[in-house]
Amino acid sequence: MYAQYLNNPFVINPAYAGSNDRLNATLQYRTQWSGVQGHPETFNFNSHLSLKENKIGAGLMVVQDKIGENTTNDVEAAAAYKIDLTGGKVFSFGMQFGMMRFTNSLNGLNLQPGDPYFTLYNVSKFNTGAGLMLKSDRFFIGLSAPHLLPVTVDQGAGQHILVYDRTYYLLGSYMIYLTERVRLRPAVLLRASDNFKPTADLNLNLQIEDFYSVGIFTRNLNTYGMLFQIIVKNYRFGYVIEVPGSKSAIPFTTNEFMLGISLRALSFHHDSFTVF
Numbered sequence: 001m002y003a004q005y006l007n008n009p010f011v012i013n014p015a016y017a018g019s020n021d022r023l024n025a026t027l028q029y030r031t032q033w034s035g036v037q038g039h040p041e042t043f044n045f046n047s048h049l050s051l052k053e054n055k056i057g058a059g060l061m062v063v064q065d066k067i068g069e070n071t072t073n074d075v076e077a078a079a080a081y082k083i084d085l086t087g088g089k090v091f092s093f094g095m096q097f098g099m100m101r102f103t104n105s106l107n108g109l110n111l112q113p114g115d116p117y118f119t120l121y122n123v124s125k126f127n128t129g130a131g132l133m134l135k136s137d138r139f140f141i142g143l144s145a146p147h148l149l150p151v152t153v154d155q156g157a158g159q160h161i162l163v164y165d166r167t168y169y170l171l172g173s174y175m176i177y178l179t180e181r182v183r184l185r186p187a188v189l190l191r192a193s194d195n196f197k198p199t200a201d202l203n204l205n206l207q208i209e210d211f212y213s214v215g216i217f218t219r220n221l222n223t224y225g226m227l228f229q230i231i232v233k234n235y236r237f238g239y240v241i242e243v244p245g246s247k248s249a250i251p252f253t254t255n256e257f258m259l260g261i262s263l264r265a266l267s268f269h270h271d272s273f274t275v276f
Contacts, residue, residue: 002030002042003217003240003256005171006187006203007229010048010059012169013144014078014094015131018050018057021270026236026260035252038068048078053268055082057094069109072163074100076127076146089136096129096146102153102163117155125151127164141172150194167193173203183207185215203227210272222247225254236260 002011008026010016025047032040048059057080065072080094102123111118131144151164173187187203205215205227215227225242238258244251264271 001032002028002044003225003242003254004028004227004229004238004258005169005189006173006185006205006215006227007236007238007258008046008260009133009140009142009171010046010078011044011061012146012171013131013133013142014059014076014096014129014146015080015092015133015142015144016057017048017059017078017080017094018054018082019048019080019090019092019133019135020262021050021054021268023047023049023263023265023269024260026258028256028258030254030256032254033250033252034255036250039252040065040067042066049265050082050269051266056080057082057092059096061096061098069104069106070102070161070163071104072100072102074098074127076129080131080133087136089134092133094131094133096127098127100125100127100151100164102151102161117159119155121153121161123153125149125163127151137175139172139174142169144169144171162195165193165195167191175207181209185213221245229258234262236262 005012028044030042043064046061048057050057059078061076063074076096076098078094078096080092082090082092085091102121104121106118128148129146131142133142145168147164147166150166153161153163155161170190173185176184178184185205185207189201192198199220201217201219203215203217205213207213211231213229218224222245223242224245225240227240229238240256242254
């Protein structure tokens with residue numbers, strides 16, 4: 001799960017690869033429910049750029065998810081094809097392919113001798129994902145499923161660990177110009193998966209030119225958060241804090257950090273950074 005998908009939709013949609021016609025590289029770190037021992041942590045490095053006169057996008061993503069004694073490492077390569085439409089709109093579709101590796105460690109666990117459900121695992125699985133995107137300088141809408149193949153690890157005796165579920169994302173946002181410099185950007189993200197209840201994120205961001213933004217969001221009206229982003233030349237810094245609502249069973253905060261760079265690496269790349 002990520003909260004800064006508005007700043008970098010590539011983490012959930014391969015169709016975004018090369019979308020802003022530049023070279024992009026981003027580091028993200030998310031620490032969820034920090035007060036819980038063995039809480040979830042996600043490290044994400046991703047990079048993408050446009051090629052062939054900005055008609056094609058290519059990208060790479062490396063993700064490590066840790067929760068409790070379990071660690072998942074995922075490496076994905078993505079490619080997207082862009083089609084220019086009338087009115088400055090761009091339609092793109094993309095796919096990603098990769099391998100994930102699931103491992104665990106029994107260090108620090110207090111186990112009963114011979115417990116059959118706590119054994120060492122080292123399992124690798126193939127993954128593929130796909131996405132669609134339509135954008136302009138005012139709006140963005142994307143539909144994606146970055147993990148089309150659910151990943152489970154067999155524990156024996158009819159038991160299994162669900163590592164990745166098949167999850168679908170529908171993301172939409174729109175830019176409202178209050179003045180030439182100040183803009184309001186509402187957004188909605190809907191998540192649906194095979195084995196879990198759907199969730200909905202509602203976002204509202206205030207943006208000053210392309211350099212500063214601050215926003216608020218809620219997930220299912222039960223988690224609330226604030227988003228901050230600043231762009232200095234070609235560098236992007238982002239931070240999100242999430243706090244649980246009164247109905248949450250886990251009363252601990254979540255923090256997410258992002259550091260990114262965007263460059264004009266090829267002659268046909270755009271000179272300036274753009275938000276969408």
